[in-house]
Amino acid sequence: MLLPINFDPFMTHDRNYCSSSIDKVKPELLSILSRLHVLVIGPGLGREPYMQTFAKIALSLAREKGMFIVLDADALFIVGQDPSVIQGYRRAVVTPNIVEFKRLSEQVGVDPNTPIDKRAEAVSRKLGGVTVLQKGSKDIIATDSTGEQASLEASRLGGADQEFEEAKEVVEVDVPGGLKRCGGQGDLLSGAVGTFLAWGKCYEDGTFGYVSSWI
Amino acid sequence: MALSGTFPHGFEFALFLYHLYSDGGIPVSRIPLLAAVAGSMVTRTTSSIAFQKYGRSVVTQDMLSEIGKAFINTFEDKSSGQHAL
Numbered sequence: 001m002l003l004p005i006n007f008d009p010f011m012t013h014d015r016n017y018c019s020s021s022i023d024k025v026k027p028e029l030l031s032i033l034s035r036l037h038v039l040v041i042g043p044g045l046g047r048e049p050y051m052q053t054f055a056k057i058a059l060s061l062a063r064e065k066g067m068f069i070v071l072d073a074d075a076l077f078i079v080g081q082d083p084s085v086i087q088g089y090r091r092a093v094v095t096p097n098i099v100e101f102k103r104l105s106e107q108v109g110v111d112p113n114t115p116i117d118k119r120a121e122a123v124s125r126k127l128g129g130v131t132v133l134q135k136g137s138k139d140i141i142a143t144d145s146t147g148e149q150a151s152l153e154a155s156r157l158g159g160a161d162q163e164f165e166e167a168k169e170v171v172e173v174d175v176p177g178g179l180k181r182c183g184g185q186g187d188l189l190s191g192a193v194g195t196f197l198a199w200g201k202c203y204e205d206g207t208f209g210y211v212s213s214w215i
Numbered sequence: 216m217a218l219s220g221t222f223p224h225g226f227e228f229a230l231f232l233y234h235l236y237s238d239g240g241i242p243v244s245r246i247p248l249l250a251a252v253a254g255s256m257v258t259r260t261t262s263s264i265a266f267q268k269y270g271r272s273v274v275t276q277d278m279l280s281e282i283g284k285a286f287i288n289t290f291e292d293k294s295s296g297q298h299a300l
Contacts, residue, residue: 178266184275193254200246
C-alpha cells in the first residue's frame with residue numbers, strides 16, 4: 001500500500017512525530033477508504049515503525065467500515081506480531097508464501113504436528129475465519145469460520161444467520177503456473193485477489209442487480 | 216447465450232450462476248475464498264503464459280501484459296467470445 005499523504009520522512013526520527021501525526025493521518029485515510037471497494041495492505045509497505053503504525057490504523061478503519069482486505073508481505077509481519085489486528089474478521093485474505101506461512105502458523109499457535117495439508121485450515125481457524133491463501137507449487141486456499149475466534153459482529157455481519165454464514169472449506173489450485181517464480185509475482189496475486197474481492201463487494205451491495213433476498 | 220451481454224466479466228457471471236444454484240445466495244464468509252481461488256488461477260495462468268513467451272528470462276513486468284489473456288483463458292471462451300462458465 002502506498003500512502004499518498006505528504007509527510008516528511010526526515011521527521012520520522014523524532015519519536016513524537018509518529019504519535020502526533022496519527023491524528024493527521026486518520027482523517028486522510030478515512031477519506032481515501034471511503035472511495036475504495038477493497039484494501040490491499042503489504043506490498044512495499046516496509047517494516048519501519050511509522051509505516052507499520054499507519055498500516056495498523058488503515059486496517060482498523062477498514063475493519064470498522066466492513067471492507068474486504070488483502071494482507072500480504074510486510075502486513076503479515078504485523079499479523080504475526082499481533083494476530084488480534086485481524087482475528088475474527090472473515091472479510092480478509094492473507095497470502096503468505098512458504099516462509100511467511102511457516103512463521104505465521106507458529107505465531108498464531110498452530111500445533112506443529114498438524115499434517116501439512118491441514119495447516120492452512122488450522123491457521124484460518126485460529127484467525128477466526130480469515131481466508132488463508134498458502135502459496136506454493138499448489139496453492140492451498142482455506143477458510144474455517146467455525147472456530148471459537150470467529151465472530152459475526154467483528155466481521156460486520158451482525159444479524160446474519162450464523163449457520164448460513166459458517167464456512168469450512170479447503171480448495172487446492174493446481175492450474176499450471178510458469179516454471180520460474182519471479183520476485184513481485186506475489187504482488188500480482190494480491191492485486192488479483194483484491195480485484196475479485198472488489199467484485200465480491202459489488203455482489204454483496206447488490207450492484208449487479210441480484211441480492212440475497214431475491215431467491 | 217442470452218445473458219452474456221449483461222455481464223461484463225466472466226467472474227461476475229460465475230458469481231451469478233453460483234447465486235442461482237446456491238440456496239439463498241453466496242454467504243459473505245465465502246466471498247474471500249472464491250476471490251482467492253479466482254486470483255490464484257489467474258495469477259498462475261499469467262505466469263505460465265509469460266514463461267512460454269519469455270522462457271527463463273521472464274520478469275514480473277513481462278507478466279503484466281499477460282494478465283488480460285490469462286483472465287480470458289480462465290473465465291471466458293475465446294472462440295465464441297462468450298463466458299466459459
